[in-house]
Amino acid sequence: MSVSRKVDWHSVFSLHSLAYIAIGILFASVGLQGFLVPNNFLDGGVTGISILVTSYFHVHISFLIAIINLPFIFMGYKKIGKTFAIQALLAVLLLAAAMYFIEFPVFTNDKVLIAVFGGFFTGLGIGFVIKGGGVIDGFDVIGEYTGRKTSFSSGEIILALNTLMILGAAFKFGIESA
Secondary structure, three states: OOOEOOOOHHHHOOHHHHHHHHHHHHHHHHHHHHHHHHHOOOOOHHHHHHHHHHHHHOOOHHHHHHHHHHHHHHHHHHHOEHHHHHHHHHHHHHHHHHHHHOOOOOOOOOHHHHHHHHHHHHHHHHHHHHHOOOOOOHHHHHHHHHHHHOOOOHHHHHHHHHHHHHHHHHHHHOOOOO
């Protein structure tokens, strides 16, 4: 696969693309702030790692989402292209800003509702961001890249990485939250 070194600025800043990314960020923020993060429920990927690190070091999750995603965005730039990297960077920075500046109430403490609705809103947000051409989680980049280089699919790679993260959550928060 050839990597495009030219940026398709029309794709990056099209109203259609930005609208999908903005709507996705809003839904993901609701899922994270309203359900998952305050109840110590993990999301997958970099966001889950950010939740774990926040619980240990009490750093605001928005900073961790931005910082931990940077190496994955750079990998996406090198392996997928500039347009993808710019859209991913835009989406990650918007998510970090939304998590920092927009507050949502904690909607419930019921573990089933947290899992269902937190997963629903976060997944819906991720889907909208992907539809807009970006990603808000670096595990998607690493899964895609390693899936091309090994006999494992990108889904299997992401599953393995998330399994390791869930084991870390079980250690920190207990098996029920994990």
